[in-house]
Amino acid sequence: MDTSTNDLTDQENKFSLSKISTQGAVDSTRAHLYFTIDAMSRLPFITFEGSEGCGKSTQVQRLAARLKRMGIPHLVAREPGGTPIGETIRELLQFAPQNVSMTPETELLLFEASRSQLVRETIRPALERGLCVIADRFFDSTTVYQGTARKLDPQFIERLNAFAVDDCVPDITFVLDVDAATAESRMQKPRRPDRMEQQSAEFHERVRRGYRDLAAREPNRMVLIDGSRHADVIENEIWQIILSRFPALSKTSNIEHQTSKI
Ligand code: TMP
Numbered sequence: 001m002d003t004s005t006n007d008l009t010d011q012e013n014k015f016s017l018s019k020i021s022t023q024g025a026v027d028s029t030r031a032h033l034y035f036t037i038d039a040m041s042r043l044p045f046i047t048f049e050g051s052e053g054c055g056k057s058t059q060v061q062r063l064a065a066r067l068k069r070m071g072i073p074h075l076v077a078r079e080p081g082g083t084p085i086g087e088t089i090r091e092l093l094q095f096a097p098q099n100v101s102m103t104p105e106t107e108l109l110l111f112e113a114s115r116s117q118l119v120r121e122t123i124r125p126a127l128e129r130g131l132c133v134i135a136d137r138f139f140d141s142t143t144v145y146q147g148t149a150r151k152l153d154p155q156f157i158e159r160l161n162a163f164a165v166d167d168c169v170p171d172i173t174f175v176l177d178v179d180a181a182t183a184e185s186r187m188q189k190p191r192r193p194d195r196m197e198q199q200s201a202e203f204h205e206r207v208r209r210g211y212r213d214l215a216a217r218e219p220n221r222m223v224l225i226d227g228s229r230h231a232d233v234i235e236n237e238i239w240q241i242i243l244s245r246f247p248a249l250s251k252t253s254n255i256e257h258q259t260s261k262i
């Protein structure tokens with residue numbers, strides 16, 4: 001990844017914003033073209049991954065709070081969900097009583113449907129408008145949960161992921177790695193356990209292994225983080241890595257703040 005291309009002057013940033021406001025996200029052909037051009041100078045798209053209880057949502061919130069303090073324009077999204085359509089899919093996937101009969105194939109397609117909506121409605125327009133985007137899960141979750149853990153065809157999943165995200169690929173992905181006992185102790189209680197959390201210990205072990213293997217296969221994009229340490233230590237490590245890869249972030253002025261309400 002060429003991090004030097006993320007060096008944004010304020011003027012370039014404003015130029016980027018005005019282009020988007022005249023173009024909108026309606027015409028997907030033109031949106032694609034503009035996104036590719038802006039990829040040369042936009043703020044990063046950062047994703048967080050890991051098994052349940054790994055602490056990724058805490059780190060998402062901490063990174064967003066830091067960007068806010070620094071006046072860096074950003075947007076936070078989550079998967080599944082992040083759009084009205086996506087949140088409806090999330091409820092169906094996680095808590096709806098009828099999901100007990102959901103097949104792995106249906107589950108896969110619902111995650112991809114939520115993602116393709118999130119990319120086109122939220123993530124891509126935000127990047128084009130000059131915002132840094134932080135996502136709590138993205139396509140690596142499907143690779144690991146539906147591929148490695150549910151054992152659906154990995155090549156087909158790769159194709160579906162590519163179809164859902166088009167050219168909207170994260171610049172950097174932090175994988176928070178914790179063992180099952182640590183994860184279990186961190187799960188907030190009382191809460192509604194979702195469908196995935198009710199899977200066997202062996203399923204969750206496959207998830208952890210899947211993330212570790214994926215991070216080893218994609219060392220340029222993915223960074224494996226020891227999630228068993230104190231949240232402050234993890235937060236600082238993540239921030240140092242972000243700064244070293246995207247030095248322009250610390251120079252970016254306060255253009256606009258936006259945090260997904262969903
Ligand atoms: P969480 O993000 O609140 O942890 O919950 C999302 C759950 O959905 C979690 O168990 C992981 C699972 N999931 C998949 O199985 N595949 C996916 O593609 C995504 C985004 C999430």
